[in-house]
Structure formats: C-alpha cells, structure tokens
Amino acid sequence: MAATRVKPDYFEAHFNLAKAYTRQERLTDAIREFSVVLQINPGHVEAHYNLGIAYSKQGDIAKAIREYLIATTIDPDYFMAHNNLANAYLSLGRTGDAIREYEQAIQIDPGYTIVHYNLGLTYAAEGRTADAIEEFATSIKLDPGFYQAHYALGVAYRMQGRSEEAMLAFQTTLRLHPDHQDAKKELAGIRGMLK
Known part of the structure; x- marks a missing residue:
C-alpha cells in the first residue's frame, strides 16, 4: 500500500x-x-x-x-x-x-480436465448426450480420480439407456467417493430396474 x-x-x-x-x-x-x-x-x-x-x-x-x-x-x-x-x-x-x-x-489447452467436464455438463443440459459422454470420458482420461466426471458419465449413460455402463460409472464414483449419495441412489435405481 x-x-x-x-x-x-x-x-x-x-x-x-x-x-x-x-x-x-x-x-x-x-x-x-x-x-x-x-x-x-x-x-x-x-x-x-x-x-x-x-x-x-x-x-x-x-x-x-x-x-x-x-x-x-x-x-x-x-x-x-x-x-x-x-x-x-x-x-x-x-x-x-x-x-x-x-x-x-x-x-x-486440451489437457485441462475441468473444462472438458464443464463442456460435458453444458452439452448434457442441451440434450447432446453423446457429446457430453465424450467430454466426460476425456475428463476421466485426464484425471481418473475425478469422481464428479464419473458420476456425470453415469448419468449420461443412464439417459441413453446404457444401464451396464452407467452402473460401472456409478460404482467407480462410489469407489472414489464412498459418501456420494446421488451415485448411491442412481445405482440402486438401476439395480431395481434390472431385477
């Protein structure tokens, strides 16, 4: 000063x-x-x-x-x-x-994880689920421990009716962040549908 x-x-x-x-x-x-x-x-x-x-x-x-x-x-x-x-x-x-x-x-800068994630969320909000999946997958490649991207990927897969892939994404989310309540609910919902 x-x-x-x-x-x-x-x-x-x-x-x-x-x-x-x-x-x-x-x-x-x-x-x-x-x-x-x-x-x-x-x-x-x-x-x-x-x-x-x-x-x-x-x-x-x-x-x-x-x-x-x-x-x-x-x-x-x-x-x-x-x-x-x-x-x-x-x-x-x-x-x-x-x-x-x-x-x-x-x-x-294609190597910045959060931007791919944010773009994926934006695509998902626009109904561009396939594009969202691509961005979430890129985000995960850049940072495999980024649990939010795994969760978002699971939601996108579920939206496409790809239940098995969604389950894997939610399971990964929970392995990385065991207290993720939304992932627990999503996983339970898919398991209930598959019974």
Whole structure:
C-alpha cells in the first residue's frame, strides 16, 4: 500500500494490492485497484481478467463478461479467460456462447480436465448426450480420480439407456467417493430396474 502512495502510477503495486484484496474478498477495494491499473495500463490483460473475477464474485456478470471479452481480445490464447467467460455465459443461460468459449479454451489447452467436464455438463443440459459422454470420458482420461466426471458419465449413460455402463460409472464414483449419495441412489435405481 505504501508503494501506491509513494509512486501512484506504479501499476504493479496496484495490481498486487488488488489481488490481495480479492483473496481477502474485499471486492470493492479490488475493483478500485484493478481500475487504477487499467487507467495506467489499459492493455494489462491480467488486470482485465482479474477484474472479471471480482465482478463475477460480486454477481455483476455483465461487467465480468465485458472484462473477460477484453482479456480474450488482447490475448486470444488466454485459456482461463475463455473458461471464465464460458462460465459467465452459462450462468446467464447463454449455453451456445458458453459452448463456443469452452471449445475455444480446449483448443488452446486440451489437457485441462475441468473444462472438458464443464463442456460435458453444458452439452448434457442441451440434450447432446453423446457429446457430453465424450467430454466426460476425456475428463476421466485426464484425471481418473475425478469422481464428479464419473458420476456425470453415469448419468449420461443412464439417459441413453446404457444401464451396464452407467452402473460401472456409478460404482467407480462410489469407489472414489464412498459418501456420494446421488451415485448411491442412481445405482440402486438401476439395480431395481434390472431385477
């Protein structure tokens, strides 16, 4: 904080202070400091991205989207900005835009498990079950211990009437996370149908 008083145009000090405020959930202070950074250096991609995060945490999704869009315009390969932009679109029900951004993020970094998972959930919500299964399977290949992806895969298989595969996915979910109540219910339901 002293650095910002001694040299008010030292944008890195403002940036670091803003990030500290974000970690402390002092979002109004963080937004103020990120805005100072952007007054000094309008092309600071990390400031736009982090300002988007702060707005998102405040629930101002429109402003978060604006900042993520600016970040992806400055750096089209900014993987996490595309991911967060997709999450923001999804929170507004803009699934087509969310899918486009998740797909863009995967093109940039195909090895990021959660994006495949999020894209799978979005496909599932759109009724694109086969595409969802593919994304959940990719997520599991990248992180075999990701129990949420196993569970989502089981639900997708069940939706397609693929009971045996669904059972295996739910059993794997329970092996990884024994207290997963929804997986227990799904497994019991399938077993009841197969009797």
